[in-house]
Amino acid sequence: MHTEARFKRRRKFSLLDTLRFIILAIGAVAMLFPLLWMVTIALKGNNDVFKIPPEWFPRELHWSNFVTGTKEINFWQTFGNSMFIAVMCTIGQIVSSVLVGYGLARLNFPGRKLWFSLFVGSLMLPGFVGMIPLFNLYTELGWYDTWLPIIVPAFFGNATFSFLYVQYLRTISVSFDEAAKIDGASDFYILTKVLVPMTMPVIMTMVIFSFQGAWNQYLEPLIYIIDPSKWTLALAMASYKGTYATAWNLFMAADLIYILPMLLIFFFGQKYFMQGLGSLNSASLK
């Protein structure tokens, strides 16, 4: 039966599949082209960038762009700022969402359903609705021009991740909790020692998406952070695009280093990206 099906598929690798392949290949080139162009610019000498007709491949590779490009704009300190903020946000979101997810999925208390629907409902609320009153609140707290408005909220639960964790916990039998409870384990022990190890795949997914979100965010830093020494990379790259108007190669080199951590995470954690998007969609159907 199986071989028959395979045979059938072989046979059908015909005109239609060739067509499919060609369309996909053309699309793939279109997807990759901007990034490849970026890499070639980053490796070009300054004068080679502005040539008409353009040289598609750099004649000599200027690896030094990656050094020069990052020197002028205080790049590495900014990189460190971004990294610190992203790591703190990730820790905050994961810890709080796991706690909340456990409470909502495993503990019984009045009002649980109400809170659950409030949290899930808040997902539908556009983010900008709170922007200005919160700006005012943080300013009054003296948090203006600090990282606190970006980091602190991460520790107070993330609706998407809590929801995701609740859905995942529901697929794990309660008998594990009960067995541990009979042995006298506390809820905190059950969560951290029994359930967290069992839910590592979804936690990894959450870590990746949380880090990605924090590494990408632009509007919040734009509103709150003024002092260039506290800038994140998103802010720096957006405002240095003008400074670099005549040195595209240096800009592209710096921009590539900004992308690099995400690329590394993607290539090593590809499985979790795909799983995560899949589970996000199936979770939302329930």
Add this chain to the structure above:
Amino acid sequence: MRVSKRKLHGWAKGYLFILPSIIGFSVFVAYPLLSSMYYALTEWSGYDTPKFVGFDNFKYMFAEDPAFWPSVRATLYFVLMSVPLSLILGLLLAMLLNKSLPGIKWFRTIYYLPTVVPSIASLTLWLFIYQPQYGLANSLLRLLGLPEGTWLTSEKTALPSLVLIGLWQVGSGVIIFLSGLQSVPQELYEAAEVDGAVRWRMALHITVPMITPILFLQLILGIIGAFQAFNQVQVLTGGGPNFSTSLLNFKIYNDAFGGRMFGYAIAEVWVLFVIIMIFTALTYRYSNRFVYYESDNGR
């Protein structure tokens, strides 16, 4: 007595675990939502105390502000272009990718790759791509012997150029649709094949109905997301030329933090919020005509 005490203890424990989100919800969702209802009716620069002015903000918005209606128009255009296009393109690509072909894993990776690039990195890249003289876009057109494009510099093409960037990052939608397609029971296709169904009819009558719930959710999230677009405008066009890309969220940001008109900006926030709610409600309302749920009997 002892039992109820233990029960109480259990309740307290539950609330302790969800405390972070209760605080988060109250401070970051409920408080700004409620307080902005009042702020929308005030004149407020952010430095002084808000002064109650009734509906003056809304009167100014609808009748006098020369930038408001162009912004609404640009926003609606943007949403009506970008949401359907990325849904259709995402679904088509997912269908093409949902089959074993040589190198299919590579194709999936490549299509997802652009979404890994941070928003600001990709937007600054596209700024250079659209540069008229040396940018990639016009270089390619010249290479192919085609007339150059105006991209961000013309009123007509600026907004579609922003939409195009979004289409480059269609990958996460593709993966979501792909996982939906892979959960369609194979028996359905086999049964249809036995009945002698043609391939495009299978796509139309099996695949599409089976994934309408995912399509619907992506539609809702896409609408909410597209109405909030901001980064593209801030990095690439600054709202120009001639307001053609002045999306509402960008105008709100500008009025609040550029013009220091907090009260007015919050009034605009409410208008945008209501527009989003109307769109979402309409989508929900008409969804039962096309969304298929397995538990239902038929459509």
